[in-house]
Amino acid sequence: MSKRAQPSPSRSQPKRQKFASDQSSLNTFFGSSPRLTSLANSRAEKGAPAQKQQNAKKNATPDIIDLTSDSEPSTSRDCGDNNGLSAALAAPEAGGVGGSGVAPLTSNTPSRRVLMKNEVATLPNYQPLGVDPFVFNIHESPWPANEPAPYSFLVHALATLSGTRSRIIILNTLTNTLRTLLSWHPSSLLPSLYLLSNCLSPPYSPVELGIGSSVISKAIRHISGLTSSALRRLYNSLGDPGDVAFEAKTNIRTLLPHPPLFIADVYECLLNIANSKGQGAAKQKQAIVEKLLVAAKGEESRYLARTLSLNLRVGAVRTSILTALARASVLTPQTSLGGPEHNHSPHHATTQSIALVQPIAAEGKKVPDPAREELREKFTQAEALVKKVFVQHPNYEHIVAGLFNGGLDSLELRVPLTVGIPLHPTLGSPTRSLDEIYDHFGDTPFVAEFKYDGQRAQIHGLRGVSNGNPSVHIFSRHLEDMTTKYPDIVHLVKCIFKDQPQLQSFIIDSEIVAIDPSDGGLKSFQELSNRARKDVEMNDIKVCVCVYAFDLMFLDGEVLLAQPFRERRSLLRSRFPPFLPSDKGASRLDHVESCESEAGKDAIEEFWQKAIESRSEGLMIKLLSSGAMQEDGTQKGKRKTLSATYEPDKRTYAWLKLKKDYVVGLGDTLDMVPIGAWHGNGRKAGWWSPVLLAVRDPRNDCYVAVCKCMSGFSDTFYKEMVAHYSEGSDNCSRQPLWETNTGGFRPDVYFRPHEVWEMRGADITLSPVSVAALGLSSSSRGLSLRFPRFIKTREDKSPEQASTTNFLAQIWQDQQGRPKATAGEADDGDLVDVELDSEGAAGESDG
Known part of the structure; x- marks a missing residue:
């Protein structure tokens, strides 16, 4: 979800992600909270006897938290106001990690049905999504009939994706997810595509979520009762905004169960956040975030916070999503997509042809399956079509509308350049x-x-x-x-x-x-x-x-x-x-x-x-x-x-x-991404030196460390770097928060990968520490850049356009006079997909 961040006059800044600004870290979330701090201090001063009395009281009276107003319970569809929420949340006692953070009922508490603390709200038990799409039971109703697609179903998919690195399972999960939505609630398909892509709109659209780090922090503190110091400790131990939100909500129960969140409503709430402008916009945005987190159950909290923080941490990338959309469309009858009756489509499968596919045989046994091969051929044609349409017309809304107006057949005519x-x-x-x-x-x-x-x-x-x-x-x-x-x-x-x-x-x-x-x-x-x-x-x-x-x-x-x-x-x-x-x-x-x-x-x-x-x-x-x-x-x-x-x-x-x-x-140059650093010594004390540099690994969707660099920087640049990567900011953390692989390097701090530096070196060498291009150059060693020297910041490039491990291996192989590795050869006409394609097709910029 990226857009541009405002640059300082003196240095290059990255393009801000569309879904949020610099929100990768919660380190800057934790402002002081005088009310909660004073409560924590007073609680500590009471001593152990008071603690025993409080525990006895807790055992006598079940703890509850009132997260609703005295009026009608709010629903997930109402994301604009937060009436009564602040008052209801004002009661929690000091919230050290592990504390109850709850307020006992008083004589003034309204009479209503309550959800006790020991009543654990669980998500629906959906069928596994990572299975073979040909045997996935699409006829089983995933949620009550005539209801919209619940957000918990999308969270089920996200949790499956985050738990695997298997390309097959990732594609199966996405295919089965999108096919289910096409069959049971088509209007949720478009918002699901955006939420899976971690964006709100096409890249050329100016829609930005525009929430600061403090908004998520305050929302989590507000609904959990945790103090800022307690939340910081929780974050330091977990290192991920989603995990923090999940743990912070573990002991929270509401007086009335909230209606379920729906996919379309969550997306609409995010659009409401993006459209909140002018005076009071920050409070409006925080109110919407709080309502979403309050209504979230279980894993929903984790992925809502990750969505708001710009880091879903799943293996779904653009090409995976497009591939899955094509496959789901093939497996959906053309008549369900507005196509003609009794039409033998070259792209769409029939119910009969799907039923003929045999289950995958046990490992090591290959059984001929003409029906599966026929559908795989349809998959290939459909994937090429959808990708061709997307790269010429990158708008999910238009593509989905084109699919619903006749299916895959002639899609390129309905969604043209x-x-x-x-x-x-x-x-x-x-x-x-x-x-x-x-x-x-x-x-x-x-x-x-x-x-x-x-x-x-x-x-x-x-x-x-x-x-x-x-x-x-x-x-x-x-x-x-x-x-x-x-x-x-x-x-x-x-x-x-x-x-x-x-x-x-x-x-x-x-x-x-x-x-x-x-x-x-x-x-x-x-x-x-x-x-x-x-x-x-x-x-x-x-x-x-x-x-x-x-x-x-x-x-x-x-x-x-x-x-x-x-x-x-x-x-x-x-x-x-x-x-x-x-x-x-x-x-x-x-x-x-x-x-x-x-x-x-x-x-x-x-x-x-x-x-x-x-x-x-x-x-x-x-x-x-x-x-x-x-x-x-x-x-x-x-x-x-x-x-x-x-x-x-x-x-x-x-x-x-x-x-x-x-x-x-003239010397080789690489476009590299700074991902970490060590504290400088001597004259460079107080600066970051050396800096750990990485290239993009398209096979594993991460940035992999190549070498340290401490040459080519001016004193002015060092000072700017310290300001830009100040410890505890959104760009610098002691915890490895971002998708990086440092191999044998152990930096003091980790940088958010968002800049590209042009580097020159003497040559590329095998390294016992680096794991960059491991397997492309050697089965046991990665590659490193010898005598690296900083040339300049590439303001015209994003990290996605940095040099790749394939390009690094190609330079090394040219030096050795060896044939180039087949894994990094010319692109095959496919989109670049860090999960599915080993080609480094987008590793170098043309700019």
Whole structure:
């Protein structure tokens, strides 16, 4: 659930997660609570005799907590107000961990049915979700008929997911969960997809949960009666916000049982939190959080807190969810999804075909099962379809609506690529020399383009239908809407529409680069980053930019993704010539500087030297037409066809990036994530030094430590790092709160993985401490970076775009002169999935 966090003027900051801001740690949750502290102190002063008297009283009278008002009991559907909750919660006595935290009944207590402390509320007993979808009993009613899908069912799925690392069980669980929702309460499917994805809306939507760490802390303290110190102790022992919420609620019972939480209502409450604005918004948000936690039963508390804290800690990632959605749709009759009667769909299974599938045989015994193979083929086709639709139109709401309007058949026509909705960009694969490029492409024609040091941007333009005023959207490589950041580019697009009356719509891929307005000279990305991030006014622009266009994906209603790059490039240059508006401060449009291979190898080498001497990062090498390339792996000399089409969300070998720092003789660089540190000594006492750096492990969905670094940092940077990673903040903890694998390293503190640093080293070596790329390079040792040195912070990259273990292994294998590992070879056209795919397809950025 990520969005941007506000950066400080002096250093790069990560993009804030959409579901919350910096909420990974509860260390900053615990403000003082004078009332609870005084109660705790007075309780301690009473001594042991008083404690015995209190225990005797507890044995005589069952303890209860009134968490409802004297009016009608609140329901999970009412998430706006918190009437009576504060008064009802004011009574709990001091709440050290393990204390009762309850108030005895008095003569003023209203007469009502109560739920005693020893009455444990349990969740429904759902059938296991991790089983084979072909034998899962979809006909068994999971909850009472005519009721919405309960949140406890989704929690059952989340608990199953968090308890396994098995890819098969993860996919089975998601498939059975979504299929159950499709069959028994279809309207809960969409909110479930968002809750499983830990987000509220598509990435280009500005919806943010926007709650601070203290909101969750106060809510937990308020409903549990724990003091801030007791809650801190609980957190220090558990280290996870969800576990803290679960334990804090263990001894809490309500006078009246709360109605169950429903999936759709939980999602609606989260939207209400996101939409709470203006004066009093913080209290409104806390009231909603408290109502959710009060109504939660058992494991529901754990996963509500994790959802609010941005860390579900389950193995469900985007591709897993899309795969499961496709499989669940295959197993759902097309007629249930609005399809025609008696239609033999190539995507949907029939009840009869599912019934013919045999249960999986005992381990080691393979029994031929044509019915299962036939359905697996449908799975494969459906998965490719759903993923293709999603990367071109990443909006769950539209995809679900398309499914309910006819099923999988012709889904791509009902949910097409659309101007105003960003598609995932094509990514390039790194290469190390011009010789490698010619080995890959052979005689197949290609073009070399300057790789500018700017911000990648996808520009959408649509001529107005009624008033003629064009609609313009600008999206980042992460699909975030940054239209308000570039009013000068919006003005440029409007000028282009005015200059070309025949132009109706387009989607352009480009790089936004800071320039000198007097001569058009290139400036650094650092200068571009000095621009405000949103709500910029034309008169306030101090850094002029140029849009360097390099690809055209959509033009006048026609999708161009399947066209070879040569044709897309030709259309781009003919329909969008260089353009400089006359208005002061307006941005300009130009084409990337390039050189085609037909000019000869000498011309390409001369162009490469020009790139080295310029302010560009290097070259992008792109195949102009489909052709053959050298295939890596054990089968040397074997060639395969490579497509020159635009491939959304793929790291393709049709695009190669040759950066200055990739080339032999200039030194290798890695994009690494700081995940921990040690306390400095001597002159560096009070600073973090050394720092533990990691790369992304796509096989295990975590960041795995590679090496320590204490070189390349300035004193100013050290001071900024101490402020940014202050101990006890959301970014730094003594406990390993985040999905990292430190191997044999034992740092003093752990960092929240949210920054990317560019690092240079002498070479890659086998290490007895690191477990990075274990199994890709050696069966017993991981890889480490020798003599690492900090180069710069990569403000244009998120941790998901950091270098991968596969890329690390590839560099090491190149050094050894060995064949590359098959686990990290070219992408196979699939989406990147840290759980399902071993490919490091999204490990390197093109930015």
